[in-house]
Amino acid sequence: MKTYKIACIPGDGIGQEVVPAGQAVLQVLAQAQKTFQFDFTSFGWGGDWYRAHGQMMPDDGLDALRPMDAILFGSAGDPHIPDHVTLWGLRLKICQGFDQYANVRPTRILPGIDAPLKRCGPKDLDWVIVRENSEGEYAGVGGRAHQGHPIEVATDMSVMTRAGVERIMRYAFRLAQSRPRKLLTVVTKSNAQRHAMVMWDEIAVQISREFPDVHWDKELVDAATARMVNRPATLDTIVATNLHADILSDLAAALAGSLGIAPTGNIDPERRYPSMFEPIHGSAFDIMGKGLANPIGTFWSCVMLLEHLGEHAAAQTLMQAIEKVTANTALHTRDLGGQATTAQVTESVCAILKA
Numbered sequence: 001m002k003t004y005k006i007a008c009i010p011g012d013g014i015g016q017e018v019v020p021a022g023q024a025v026l027q028v029l030a031q032a033q034k035t036f037q038f039d040f041t042s043f044g045w046g047g048d049w050y051r052a053h054g055q056m057m058p059d060d061g062l063d064a065l066r067p068m069d070a071i072l073f074g075s076a077g078d079p080h081i082p083d084h085v086t087l088w089g090l091r092l093k094i095c096q097g098f099d100q101y102a103n104v105r106p107t108r109i110l111p112g113i114d115a116p117l118k119r120c121g122p123k124d125l126d127w128v129i130v131r132e133n134s135e136g137e138y139a140g141v142g143g144r145a146h147q148g149h150p151i152e153v154a155t156d157m158s159v160m161t162r163a164g165v166e167r168i169m170r171y172a173f174r175l176a177q178s179r180p181r182k183l184l185t186v187v188t189k190s191n192a193q194r195h196a197m198v199m200w201d202e203i204a205v206q207i208s209r210e211f212p213d214v215h216w217d218k219e220l221v222d223a224a225t226a227r228m229v230n231r232p233a234t235l236d237t238i239v240a241t242n243l244h245a246d247i248l249s250d251l252a253a254a255l256a257g258s259l260g261i262a263p264t265g266n267i268d269p270e271r272r273y274p275s276m277f278e279p280i281h282g283s284a285f286d287i288m289g290k291g292l293a294n295p296i297g298t299f300w301s302c303v304m305l306l307e308h309l310g311e312h313a314a315a316q317t318l319m320q321a322i323e324k325v326t327a328n329t330a331l332h333t334r335d336l337g338g339q340a341t342t343a344q345v346t347e348s349v350c351a352i353l354k355a
Contacts (some may be wrong), residue, residue, distance in 0.1 A: 002036040004309055007068040009273070011046040011090065011138050013283025014293035015074020017127030021218040022072055022298040023348040025318070026305075033314050037239040039067070044209035045090055047078030056089030057062045061095045067195055070305050071276035074298075077283035089139065091278075095133055096140075098273035101164065102132035102171045102241075104304070105249040105280065110296075112327035113257040113336060117232065120255075126178070127252055130172040133266060135164045136196075139243040160196040160241075162203065169207040171269055172239035175205040179237060186215040187224050187248065188241035188274060200241070225251060253280060259324070260294030260335040264300035265308065287334075294333040299349060321352040 006026070023040055030037050043064070045057040056063075056076070057090060064072060073317065074089040077083060092147035096102070108126040109115045146152045152169040169186075186204045189195035201218065208216055221244045222288065224255060228251060240248060253262035259281045266276040279297030299322050306315035325331050325348045332338025333345060343354035 001034075002006075003035060004037050004069045005039045005041070006066065006305075007065050007071045008042045009038050009045055009071060009073045009090075010042070011074040011076050011283070012086065013075055013285045013288045014281070014289070015046070015076075015283060017291070017293050017342055018279060018298040019072055019297045021295040021342060022302050023026045023347050024346060025295075025299055026302055026355070027071075028317055028353045029306075029314055031319070032353050036311060036314075043070040045080055047069035047086065049083070050078070050081055050089065056086060056230060057093065061334040062094070062307060063203045065094065065098075065274060068274040069309060071274050072298075072302070072305065073276050075278070075281070075283040077128060077285075079285050091139070092138065092140075094276055095266050098268055098312035099134060099278070100275055101132065101134040102265075102267040102269055103133035103245065104265045104267055105129040105131065105176075105245070105252070105262065106192060106300075106304075106308055107252040107256050107262060109256050110261060110326040112329055112332070113261070115255060115257045117229065117255055120232050123296070124189065125256060127232075127235055128175060128237050129245050129249045129252060130168065130175060130237065130239040131249065132242050134242075135159050135161060135287050136242035138246075146180070158193075158196055158241075158243075162199070165200055165203045166207060166240065167269075169204055170210070172237060173207055173211040173214050173216070180212050181236045183236035184214055185235055185238045186216060186218045186225070187221050187238060187244050188218055189221050189244070189339070198243075202260040221248070228252060228255060249280065258294065258335040259297070260333065261296040261300065263297055263304055265301070267308065275305075275309075277305040291332055291343060294344045295342050295345055296326065296333075296337050303339065317353065318349075321349050324352055325349050 010016040050056050076086045106128045109122040138159045142156040144154045190201045253259045262280045264278050264280050303315045303319045331340045
């Protein structure tokens with residue numbers, strides 16, 4: 001029987017609740033499938049680790065993760081630690097350290113969820129956002145000088161390379177090609193950012209020639225926000241830079257009903273390193289420890305994890321269980337307008353998988 005080694009990193013806030021929920025669901029699914037099993041290893045990195053050790057994860061943390069088949073991640077963020085410390089010290093350290101350059105965020109209206117857009121049904125909002133995940137606005141290049149003085153200066157540089165743009169464009173075109181509509185929208189801001197974003201546009205044209213069956217268009221990022229709201233059915237696969245896709249994917253999740261249901265895969269398409277899967281909702285310290293967190297985003301991330309491992313039948317089984325639970329409004333958590341708890345949703349998904 002195949003055994004998959006999964007690293008579980010709950011991180012901060014409600015990550016400490018939803019990752020164990022995801023682990024429980026995966027365990028039940030494996031027991032029901034009887035064709036594979038999981039070997040989970042938990043890592044207590046995050047804000048508490050920082051308070052004890054002065055860093056979000058140990059220096060050799062990537063070495064501990066390297067032998068894993070995949071990583072299930074919760075969140076990074078602690079109100080008592082600066083956000084740039086928590087993000088760069090944990091999540092981005094893993095993403096960049098393992099060159100997980102394709103951040104993939106599917107979004108659609110799940111059964112039973114009352115999404116906020118009028119005249120928009122499930123067939124009208126079924127997107128996948130591909131986010132360049134290794135450079136761009138989050139390259140980490142910049143600095144500060146003369147701190148505390150009137151002449152203080154701070155810079156953050158957006159860095160794009162031809163190799164980086166080519167590979168994310170090729171990934172996005174290939175993903176669009178695999179979907180029924182074969183439709184891709186390239187998000188840009190080349191009217192104002194006249195160097196890197198112009199190169200981004202030029203490379204999109206070049207890569208498009210490799211995929212003649214994919215219909216694609218280009219949209220300025222500000223216009224893309226309006227298009228997502230006013231004409232959602234015109235979109236399918238979307239590719240954008242690190243910052244642009246970060247913002248657009250949160251809007252997409254809200255339009256589909258809640259950030260609590262949205263999944264993410266931080267993918268190394270070449271499979272040199274383990275890929276990492278996580279919900280997009282963040283640490284949500286205001287509801288931490290209250291049993292109110294929506295675990296659906298984590299469960300959907302587990303679907304992506306299974307697909308990445310090649311367990312497509314199991315992934316489909318889990319997605320069907322998720323949809324049965326969301327279809328029952330009595331099992332909606334507060335972010336969806338209900339009163340269900342994290343435990344109730346988790347137990348319901350597990351019960352369906354066991355049936």
